[in-house]
Amino acid sequence: MSIDNEYDYFKAYYNNAVVNIQNEISVSEKNITKEEVRVIREGKIGSACAFGKNMGMEKLSKNIGHWEKNIIDFPGNINISCLNNRDDYLKNISYSEMYDIGLQLMEKLKHLDNRFSYELDIIKTRIIKEYVNSKGLSLGYSKSLLGVEIRSSRRSSNLNLKISNKYISSTSFNYTSLANSLIEVQYYPQGIVEVFPGEKVVILTNQALLGILIPLRKYLNSNNSSAEILNNENSAVSKKITIIDDPTVEGYENSYPFDDEGIASMSKALISDGRIVSIINDLYNSSRLKVLPTGNGIRTINNERIIPRFSNFIVEKGEKSLEQVIKDIDDGIIVNEIIGNGISNFSDGSFVFSVNNGYGIVNGKIRGRIRPLIIKGNIFQALKNISVIGDKINYIHNGIYSPFIVFEKSIRLYV
Incomplete structure (x- = not known):
């Protein structure tokens, strides 16, 4: 038949x-x-x-x-x-x-x-x-x-x-x-600098950004039940940050002219002007939610089933260099590498990860390496308290592109 x-x-x-x-x-x-x-x-x-x-x-x-x-x-x-x-x-x-x-x-x-x-x-x-x-x-x-x-x-x-x-x-x-x-x-001072527990200014760079950005992507995907947590309160973020999903950028890792369901690729704002403004979907989820498809229906090599997947997840750059930012910090840390995937509870947005490579900042200068410590916070509170976005976009991992991000005393250190 x-x-x-x-x-x-x-x-x-x-x-x-x-x-x-x-x-x-x-x-x-x-x-x-x-x-x-x-x-x-x-x-x-x-x-x-x-x-x-x-x-x-x-x-x-x-x-x-x-x-x-x-x-x-x-x-x-x-x-x-x-x-x-x-x-x-x-x-x-x-x-x-x-x-x-x-x-x-x-x-x-x-x-x-x-x-x-x-x-x-x-x-x-x-x-x-x-x-x-x-x-x-x-x-x-x-x-x-x-x-x-x-x-x-x-x-x-x-x-x-x-x-x-x-x-x-x-x-x-x-x-x-x-x-x-x-x-x-970078040539940093030798030795260990003591860091005391509590809320501090935290700069996340390079791989350490995954502790925030990978969990955030789950809330911006219509296929995840965690997207339901995006109520009016949690949708409010700092106006400093703008994030787009853009498969049209030439030469980027996850660029494509159409997705695996024949939907034309399009650049779309996910976070803009202090709000989470949209989430990605495929044909199934766009029909379920009664919205237009975003062109993110993708199969992976190891998974035949189509689900919404991000193309190039891009945090748009700001205006300050890392050197300029460090000069303005009296007490904080810069984190280059973490252990762990960030989120610990998707129902409320709490996260925790270990610092594997970080340095202490005192009175506008990097004073030395910090010992391993634990960082905890809430992703929605952290997004509200972004003070600076760096001036240079770097490739991070798996289609994620971002400058460094400075969080103003919304993340707690445990030593």
């Missing part, structure tokens, strides 16, 4: 190649193909994975009793802008070219400070996606990115090394500029 009702079909090919920069070329490569067909019939929707469009429909026709009630409306013809990330160059780049890029970067990194030793990976990611449906929509795109991941060993106790892994989209590279953007070497 064939199925002649509404359907959509999605196919994706992923290739990931890693070239490790040591004494010789070391390459690891992974190839994955995913596909799924979804069919709407008799008010229900069913899906089949990895069978192709025709066999998938045949499988579905025999199992309609197990389908879910349908509240999805597949998109019709839409205008899609081309994803321009210089794919013709990057898709053909060879392992030896990737290795040469890594060697040149390694030389530039060593010149920044030879008291560090580095290990570096050049990662090429290529993605090809296709989408068709019964309403006549037929879309496809490919994109390629080069990623740079750096690991280091510290050889001097008064040095703080801040590493920003990065994705590149270009036909040529300025290696000095790229190396400087990847590595920031």
